[in-house]
Amino acid sequence: MSDSIQESTPYWLFAWLESLKVRTSAEAAILLSKRSTLHELRDVAEQWSASVEAPPQGVNLVAGTGLRLDDDLVCPNPACRRSYVDVLFRHAWHYFDRILLPDGVGHLLLNPPAEWSEEYTMERILGLVEVVLHMQQIGAESLVSYYPPIGSSPTVLDSILFGNKESRWDEAWLDVESALVEEGEIKIERVGKRKFQVRGSDPFVDSHQTLQFELKKGQKQSELPEMFAHQRLHSHIFELEEDLVAAKQLKGTLGSSVESHERVLSRLSTGTDASKVLFQIAFPSLEQVPIKELISLRIHEGDAFLAFRQALTKAAQEMIANNQCADPKAMAAQILRDVIDPELAKLRQRLHSAQNTLARKAAVSLAIAGVSTLCGLQFGLNPVAVGAAGLIMSGVGNAAANYADEKQAIEMSDMFFLWKALQHVE
Secondary structure: OOOOOOOOOOOHHHHHHHHOOOOOHHHHHHHHOOHHHHHHHHHHHHHHHHHOOOOOOOOEEEEOOOOOOOOOOOOOOHHHHHHHHHHHHHOOOOOOOEEEEEOHHHHHHHOOOOOOOHHHHHHHHHHHHHHHHHHHHOOOHHHEEEEOOOOOOHHHHHHHOOOOHHHHHHHHHHHHHHHHHHHOOEEEEEOOOOEEEEEEEEOOOOEEEEEEEEOOOOOOHHHHHHHHHHHHHHHHHHHHHHHHHHHHHHOOEEEOOOHHHHHHHHHHOOOOOHHHHHHOOOOHHHOOOOHHHHHHHHHHOHHHHHHHHHHHHHHHHHHHHOOOOOOHHHHHHHHHHHHHHHHHHHHHHHHHHHHHHHHHHHHHHHHHHHHHHHHHHHHOOOHHHHHHHHHHHHHHHHHHHHHHHHHHHHHHOOOHHHHHHHOOOO
C-alpha cells in the first residue's frame, strides 16, 4: 500500500453491513423496517460520531455538492448518486490520498428533517445505503474516509470571505440568479386570486422544482420568474456554505460538480493550487477500466504512484508559477496535452522499437539455425554457417539486453504508473 494512504477510523456503516452480510438495499430495507434495528443503528451512529477521529492528514479531497452524496440540491435517486460516485473517483483516484465524505446515513438517523415524512426519510436513508454498498462493490472504500457532517458556521464563513471576497461573493450569486432566470424554463399556473404555482427548471443541476407564491400588493405576475429564481438560489447558497466550511475545517481541497458553485468559487479565488488543477484531470483512455482495478494498481504500485503524483504536482506548480493560465480546467487539459500524452508516446515508442528489434533478430536467428541444422544433417557441419549463426545469436542477445534496458527505463519513468494502468486497456 502507498505510504500516502494512512489507516482511518473504520466507518460504522461499513462494519454493520459487513457483520450482517447485507449486499443490497432491499436486504437493508428488511432490517431497517424493525424499530429495534433503527434504535440500535442510531446508538451506533451516535457513538461513532462522538468518538471518530479527524480524517488522516494528507492530500485529501473534500467532496462538495453533487459529489458528497448526501446533499439536497442534486438528484437524490440512487442511480444518479452512483453516477456521481463514478465522476468522483475518476477525478480523484490518480492524485488524492483520501476522499472525505459526510456520514449522511447517520445524520438522517439522528436528525431527520421535520418536514419529511418517515417514509421519505427511510427512502433517502436506503438510497444512501445503496450508494455505500456500490462503493464497496467497486472496491473504492479504501480511498474513502467519513466524517460527521459539518454544518454552516457564520464565524468560519466570515473568515473565508474576509476582505473584498464578500463583495465578489455577492456579485457572483447575482450572476447565478440572473442565469437561473435566463436559462431556466418557467411555467406559471394560477391557483387562486393572487396565488400561483411556478414550475421551473434549474439549469445548473438539471432538475425541476415546483413552488407556490402569493403576490403581495404591488407585486406583478411578471415578477414570478425572478421570485422563483431567488428562492431556488437559497438552496445553491446553503449547500456551498456548508461545503466551504467543511473544506476549511478538514483542511482539504474542495471538489464540486455543480456549475453554479464553480462559478462562485472562481470569482472568490485569488489564485489556484496544484490540487485544484489536478482534480480537473480525467483520463478518457481509462474510462473503460473499472475503478476497482485502478485502485488495486495504485495500492500495489505504491512507489510508482507517488512518483507519478509528484510529476503531476510539479507540472501543475510550474504552470501556475509561469501564469500561463488561470482556469484550472484549461490548465488540466494543457498538462494532459503537453506533459502526459507526449511522455506516454515516448515510452510506447521506445518499447515498441525495442520489441521490434528483438523480434526481428529472433526471427533471423531461427531461420539461420534451421538452415544450419539442415546442412549439418545432410552434409556435415559447415563452419561458415556455424559462425554466421553465432553472430546472429550474439545479435539476439544484444537485442534482448536492449529490450531489458528499455523496459527498465520505462519502469523508472515518472509516467510508469499511468503506462501500467493503460495496459488494462490495450
